[in-house]
Amino acid sequence: xxxxxxxxxxxxxxxxxxxxxxxxxxxxxxxxxxxxxxxxxxxxxxxxxxxxxxxxxxxxxxxxxxxxxxxxxxxxxxxxxxxxxxxxxxxxxxxxxxxxxxxxxxxxxxxxxxxxxxxxxxxxxxxxxxxxxxxxxxxxxxxxxxxxxxxxxxxxxxxxxxxxxxxxxxxxxxxxxxxxxxxxxxxxxxxxxxxxxxxxxxxxxxxxxxxxxxxxxxxxxxxxxxxxxxxxxxxxxxxxxxxxxxxxxxxxxxxxxxxxxxxxxxxxxxxxxxxxxxxxxxxxxxxxxxxxxxxxxxxxxxxxxxxxxxxxxxxxxxxxxxxxxxxxxxxxxxxxxxxxxxxxxxxxxxxxxxxxx
Numbered sequence: 625x626x627x628x629x630x631x632x633x634x635x636x637x638x639x640x641x642x643x644x645x646x647x648x649x650x651x652x653x654x655x656x657x658x659x660x661x662x663x664x665x666x667x668x669x670x671x672x673x674x675x676x677x678x679x680x681x682x683x684x685x686x687x688x689x690x691x692x693x694x695x696x697x698x699x700x701x702x703x704x705x706x707x708x709x710x711x712x713x714x715x716x717x718x719x720x721x722x723x724x725x726x727x728x729x730x731x732x733x734x735x736x737x738x739x740x741x742x743x744x745x746x747x748x749x750x751x752x753x754x755x756x757x758x759x760x761x762x763x764x765x766x767x768x769x770x771x772x773x774x775x776x777x778x779x780x781x782x783x784x785x786x787x788x789x790x791x792x793x794x795x796x797x798x799x800x801x802x803x804x805x806x807x808x809x810x811x812x813x814x815x816x817x818x819x820x821x822x823x824x825x826x827x828x829x830x831x832x833x834x835x836x837x838x839x840x841x842x843x844x845x846x847x848x849x850x851x852x853x854x855x856x857x858x859x860x861x862x863x864x865x866x867x868x869x870x871x872x873x874x875x876x877x878x879x880x881x882x883x884x885x886x887x888x889x890x891x892x893x894x895x896x897x898x899x900x901x902x903x904x905x906x907x908x909x910x911x912x913x914x915x916x917x918x919x920x921x922x923x924x925x926x927x928x929x930x931x932x933x934x935x936x937x938x939x940x941x942x943x944x945x946x947x948x949x950x951x952x953x954x955x956x957x958x959x960x961x962x963x964x965x966x967x968x969x970x971x972x973x974x975x976x977x978x979x980x981x
Contacts (some may be wrong), residue, residue: 659679
């Protein structure tokens with residue numbers, strides 16, 4: 625953490641650390657695990673809240689109860705749609721002796737950046753689109769910690785959709801299994817993910833994964849992941865069979881409706897494999913831009929080549945992210961075909977998401 629500036633009265637010593645991180649993927653969990661290790665090194669009481677964007681109001685309202693706490697937020701972006709909710713919560717916390725550190729890699733609005741940096745008590749904001757959040761958290765907090773290095777490497781493999789590390793891919797599915805299970809049972813997602821988070825924080829991947837056996841050490845979790853993968857494949861094949869395609873600005877754009885229990889990352893990975901597509905329809909090609917529409921009206925953007933920018937496309941739907949992966953929102957709907965037509969019209973009116981003809 626930064627040193628106190630000369631001739632400046634030192635801030636009141638913090639006694640605890642609250643981690644707020646994304647609950648939806650490995651990057652968020654790994655980031656929280658690194659923050660956990662940092663808290664242990666500094667001798668701070670630790671608590672974590674894992675959340676998604678739809679719960680910002682609840683999470684940041686909770687900050688009004690925090691005193692003399694270091695609040696480290698990871699793998700969560702901010703734009704003008706939530707800035708007031710976030711600002712109110714952070715200002716109350718800072719007024720009660722808290723410090724704020726925000727480490728992220730998503731798209732931020734200028735107003736959101738200015739708001740965080742204007743807080744009292746020397747806030748720290750690091751946003752870098754070239755890394756995943758766990759990598760940024762590792763570099764800022766624990767650059768020489770071996771377990772944190774491993775967690776950052778695992779998160780990078782999943783967040784950049786490289787799929788080169790078997791354990792990382794398995795961990796992605798495990799997070800989905802636990803998270804979807806909690807949602808289905810109406811249980812708290814943080815509580816459900818806490819055991820996994822604890823093991824990763826204490827021992828890294830060796831706490832959950834048997835490298836020699838190539839399986840999870842928790843036999844029940846391993847069986848659940850195996851079942852999830854089978855069901856996931858069936859759902860993705862069915863979803864892709866009902867896709868909508870259109871050529872826009874010379875690019876093949878595909879919209880797919882995904883059922884509950886699937887993520888846009890799952891669909892993006894599956895639909896980028898030509899062999900998978902041709903097992904459904906020999907004429908199917910990999911889309912230049914793939915939009916995954918959830919039943920709740922959320923949109924996931926993945927690209928099939930470098931000629932499109934997912935973050936620019938997502939911005940047209942109140943979203944953002946990376947050039948290769950992003951998220952946005954369409955809203956609740958009834959007619960999938962009507963949604964596809966509307967999406968195609970929106971994309972056709974703008975060329976910012978196309979980098980080459």
